[in-house]
Amino acid sequence: MKKKYFDDLKDGEHLHCRPVVINRDAIIDFGNKFDPQPFHIDENAARESLFGGLVASSLHTLSACTRVVVEAQGDVAILSGVGMHEAKMFNPVRPGDILYVKARWTDLNKSRSKPDRGFASIMCKVTNQRKEPVIEYGYRYLIACENFTMP
Amino acid sequence: MKKKYFDDLKDGEHLHCRPVVINRDAIIDFGNKFDPQPFHIDENAARESLFGGLVASSLHTLSACTRVVVEAQGDVAILSGVGMHEAKMFNPVRPGDILYVKARWTDLNKSRSKPDRGFASIMCKVTNQRKEPVIEYGYRYLIACENFTMP
Numbered sequence: 001m002k003k004k005y006f007d008d009l010k011d012g013e014h015l016h017c018r019p020v021v022i023n024r025d026a027i028i029d030f031g032n033k034f035d036p037q038p039f040h041i042d043e044n045a046a047r048e049s050l051f052g053g054l055v056a057s058s059l060h061t062l063s064a065c066t067r068v069v070v071e072a073q074g075d076v077a078i079l080s081g082v083g084m085h086e087a088k089m090f091n092p093v094r095p096g097d098i099l100y101v102k103a104r105w106t107d108l109n110k111s112r113s114k115p116d117r118g119f120a121s122i123m124c125k126v127t128n129q130r131k132e133p134v135i136e137y138g139y140r141y142l143i144a145c146e147n148f149t150m151p
Numbered sequence: 152m153k154k155k156y157f158d159d160l161k162d163g164e165h166l167h168c169r170p171v172v173i174n175r176d177a178i179i180d181f182g183n184k185f186d187p188q189p190f191h192i193d194e195n196a197a198r199e200s201l202f203g204g205l206v207a208s209s210l211h212t213l214s215a216c217t218r219v220v221v222e223a224q225g226d227v228a229i230l231s232g233v234g235m236h237e238a239k240m241f242n243p244v245r246p247g248d249i250l251y252v253k254a255r256w257t258d259l260n261k262s263r264s265k266p267d268r269g270f271a272s273i274m275c276k277v278t279n280q281r282k283e284p285v286i287e288y289g290y291r292y293l294i295a296c297e298n299f300t301m302p
Contacts, residue, residue: 034214036221037229050230050301058232059214063185067211070187078188079201080243081209084288087235137235150201 002073006118006143009105015072015122017101020064022056024095030060051103055092062087063136065101065126069139072103077144079117085138098129107140116148152226157269157294160256166223166273168252171215173207176247181211206243212286213238216252216277220258220290223254228295236289242279249280258291267299 030041035057038045046054058066093099107121123138182191186208189196194280197205207215244250272290 021228030214036218058235059217061182061209063181063210064236067185067187082240084209084235084238084240085215086237089232089234109285113202 004076004140005148006073006077006108006110006120007145009076009108009120009143011106013084013105015023015069015103015105017065017068017072017103020097020099020101021063021096022061022067022093023095024054026064027054027056027060027093030063033055035059041053048086049093051092051095054096055094056091058135060096061093061126062137065099065124065135066139068101069103069124071120072105073122076141077145077148079142079148082119082142082149083140085121085139086139087135089135090133093128093134097134099134100129101128102126110145116145118143118145155225156228156297156299157201157228157261157271158296160227160271160294161216161272162254162257162259164256166254166256167221168216168219168223168254170238171250171252172218173212173215173244173246176203177215178246179206180212181214182208186210200243202243204261205246207245208238208246209238209286212244212250212277213288216250216275216286219252219289220254220275222275224273228299230293230295230299232290233270233293234291236272236274236291238286238288239287241284242247244279244285248285250285251278251280253277257289261296267296269294269296 007123040057103124110118114151121140156196191208210295254275261269272291277285
């Protein structure tokens with residue numbers, strides 16, 4: 001796979017992400033580790049909740065979608081993540097849901113202080129198998145130009 | 152533990168979060184599952200990176216800190232998460248780092264359309280054992296009032 005530098009990225013370019021399936025055990029496991037709200041970890045409590053059943057932590061959804069976005073990036077010369085944009089949640093993710101991530105590069109800005117690197121965002125819109133919106137979010141990365149030299 | 156409703160929350164009230172330790176195996180495990188950038192999963196690649204060694208995925212840091220924030224919430228009548236605020240990353244998290252989360256309730260707004268519930272944010276500032284800033288982020292929740300009735 002050819003290494004991609006900041007200069008190779010195109011504003012608006014789509015990343016082709018494989019679908020993501022989030023199953024019951026993964027929801028409970030992530031919830032227990034990182035976000036132990038009753039509706040993420042306890043089937044009975046979840047049934048009594050506004051959701052009427054188990055739903056994934058949004059951090060789990062975001063993380064699971066990040067996996068396929070990173071795979072779709074290919075070998076990009078990412079130096080560091082620098083931030084995450086606001087995330088909006090629309091519909092919950094339930095066990096067995098299939099998620100489709102539409103991701104694209106945007107907001108490409110060469111660094112002013114260090115001309116051998118640039119900043120770029122990936123914005124993501126996630127829908128489920130019923131075509132309902134699930135979550136929108138984005139990352140901001142620092143990326144090396146081809147002439148990058150390690151400080 | 153007494154159930155806390157939206158009306159019980161106070162703007163500016165702090166949550167007392169226990170420290171978070173992020174170790175090497177957890178960094179690699181999270182990276183492999185959710186954010187397989189070389190500097191999260193491969194010790195050798197990480198050494199050659201701008202970080203000079205393994206660093207945690209920011210999603211991992213955010214998730215691990217969320218765990219202690221949720222514990223510190225106590226039994227709050229959270230109906231749903233509705234969003235996450237922008238996250239800013241300052242310094243990387245390295246194996247063995249100890250993270251301190253300063254979290255507080257803020258932006259309490261009663262729902263206009265449904266007076267039995269309200270919205271509230273938790274804003275978090277995370278520092279490490281060297282008192283360096285690590286990450287700032289926040290969640291937005293929908294929370295039941297005491298007179299909440301299930302629709």
